[in-house]
Amino acid sequence: MNLKKTWLYSLNGLLAIPLLLLLSSLIPKNLGIRSFTRTSLSFLLLILTSVVTLVSFTGVLLSISVTLSVTLILYAIIGTVITVYIGQRLIIINFNQLKQEANFRYGLIHVRDNAESVAFYQGEAQESVQLKQRFIGAIRNFDLLINWQRNLGFFTVSYDYFVSALPYIIVAPIYFAGNAEFGKFTQAAIAFQQIFRALSIIVSQFESLTAFAAGVERLDSLHSALKTPSPNATGMTTIDMTENSKLALRQVTLLTPNYQRTLIRELSATINRGEGMVIVGHSGSGKSSVLRAIAGLWNAGTGHIIHPSSTDMMFLPQRPYMVLGSLRSQLLYPNTDPNISESKLHQVLEEVNLKDLPERVGGFDAELDWANVLSLGEQQRLAFARLLLSARSYAILDEATSALDINNERRLYQQLKATGTTIISVGHRSSLLQYHEYVLKLDGDSNWQLMPTREYNSAEVC
Incomplete structure (x- = not known):
């Protein structure tokens, strides 16, 4: 020193x-x-x-x-x-x-x-x-x-x-x-x-x-x-981000934040409103990394990403974030109107199969250690309730139903499809394919394939 x-x-x-x-x-x-x-x-x-x-x-x-x-x-x-x-x-x-x-x-x-x-x-x-x-x-x-x-x-x-x-x-x-x-x-x-x-x-x-x-x-x-120099200051390139009402990736080459590994090379895809795309591939192939790039968390690389505003898009990770506060604050997190009635909250909880949750924990104003009180499956359903209450047009789901059974998974995705939400999902279950129009397959060597779901199903059967 x-x-x-x-x-x-x-x-x-x-x-x-x-x-x-x-x-x-x-x-x-x-x-x-x-x-x-x-x-x-x-x-x-x-x-x-x-x-x-x-x-x-x-x-x-x-x-x-x-x-x-x-x-x-x-x-x-x-x-x-x-x-x-x-x-x-x-x-x-x-x-x-x-x-x-x-x-x-x-x-x-x-x-x-x-x-x-x-x-x-x-x-x-x-x-x-x-x-x-x-x-x-x-x-x-x-x-x-x-x-x-x-x-x-x-x-x-x-x-x-x-x-x-x-x-x-x-x-x-x-x-x-x-x-x-x-x-x-x-x-x-x-x-x-x-x-x-x-x-x-x-x-x-x-x-x-x-x-x-x-x-x-x-x-x-x-x-x-x-004060660590930004990538631009050190001569390293970053992905251009543009806010718009649609979601598109144009010639995106995505690298890890330390610029030591190329995850995806020259990826191009456009997702229209109301459609869905599921990203598949073996573990470590870069599935979640694509979601991070869409959300603007990772920007190392080249290309151009057009994405909706943060107020029109919500990201649901595999382990949802449980805020410190009441059940009401859990449901209204992060930017939902705080004046939503309790009847609306009850309705949404019923839609995600958590109808009895308020009675079980002592009402919407009960403050508990939610990460320990709720199982991971209940936390994931609660995260979907947030998504339904916020009425976002785009949902980015990173194995957001991994702890749920098939029936609960079907119930949640059907709720999203009924609201016309554009869904981008990452998952390993084949049951997710039916809720998306396109499949983005990653092979782990920076290569990719984008195809309609029906074509992917046919190729998998063969």
């Missing part, structure tokens, strides 16, 4: 205080930004106070003894250099402490979110070992932090005690020589202490500065990640 770079980041943070204060007021609940802003402001006030004190008392001390003034400056410089030398390791240790604690918290959250899967695998012992290792790592680093803080404390305390006697030691010969009055002792001590505090701000605040610098380094890492 570059110490000079870290302190420059800290100085930039101080200079950016007005903007940070504005951001802090706009985002009051963001503790990271609030803490950074307040710490920056406190250090700035300390620096300004030190400058004013230095200017105010320098003249007084010089009038008493030039030797004392020079001694003070040298003492402060030596103390600062030694403090930085001893304490520079604290920046790395504080940075590692933030990282270790973050890793431990993430591990706890990860286990909590996947508790059922862990239980099925009977992996509790291994997860416990991993969590203990993360915890021990944080404790060991914290122990190292305490030791270095102790070493720094030993020096800074001794440094502060010795300076109390220094002005008297230097002024005493002047007094006994008859060149100064006794009151000069008090004046010299006061002026000396004030200037010493001003010049020793790094020594006195070094522990806080190291913790602050570690936080700045973490923020800089995030800032650098967010």
Whole structure:
């Protein structure tokens, strides 16, 4: 870690205080930004106070003894250099402490979110070992932090005690020589202490500065990640995206986001409103990747994709996203009219075979851990209910019925076909073919075939 770079980041943070204060007021609940802003402001006030004190008392001390003034400056410089030398390791240790604690918290959250899967695998012992290792790592680093803080404390305390006697030691010969009055002792001590505090701000605040610098380094890492050059800036091509009322792919060559593998080469297809296309192929052939490209999530490659607006298209993944909130909020997610009546909600739930769900969970306003309360099949049917309530013209389904039986799958697709929804599906079941007019077959070597469903069925039979 570059110490000079870290302190420059800290100085930039101080200079950016007005903007940070504005951001802090706009985002009051963001503790990271609030803490950074307040710490920056406190250090700035300390620096300004030190400058004013230095200017105010320098003249007084010089009038008493030039030797004392020079001694003070040298003492402060030596103390600062030694403090930085001893304490520079604290920046790395504080940075590692933030990282270790973050890793431990993430591990706890990860286990909590996947508790059922862990239980099925009977992996509790291994997860416990991993969590203990993360915890021990944080404790060991914290122990190292305490030791270095102790070493720094030993020096800074001794440094502060010795300076109390220094002005008297230097002024005493002047007094006994008859060149100064006794009151000069008090004046010299006061002026000396004030200037010493001003010049020793790094020594006195070094522990806080190291913790602050570690936080700045973490923020800089995030800032650098967010400023990663776009593909265009690095000479890499991207797929052109145009928003329109139809869905079409024109000479689309799709690559993985890291540009290391070509998934599809020169794909061209047009899906008219009310029609459907199912994408088939073996696992890893790029089926879901095509959907990501249509949704605009992946754009590495060349060609042109024309797609409907986000308000006219909805994506249903294999494992639906369950929001934190009530059953009502689950159904209305993401952009449906919040004023939809409960009778309409009951109707849609009946259409997706979840008629008894409100009574079972305690009504539409019940707030539960839906990802654990509902089975994957119920979550998929709930996602279809969202789709029906939002009345989107285009539905992008990535194995959205994989956990459902054939009857429930048929019921959901028939509901979509009845509303005239244009359907783009990915799936392995042959039962999906009947709900789509076209089949896009991928072979995994970037090759593809687009054909009517009847032609595909005939080829499969042969």
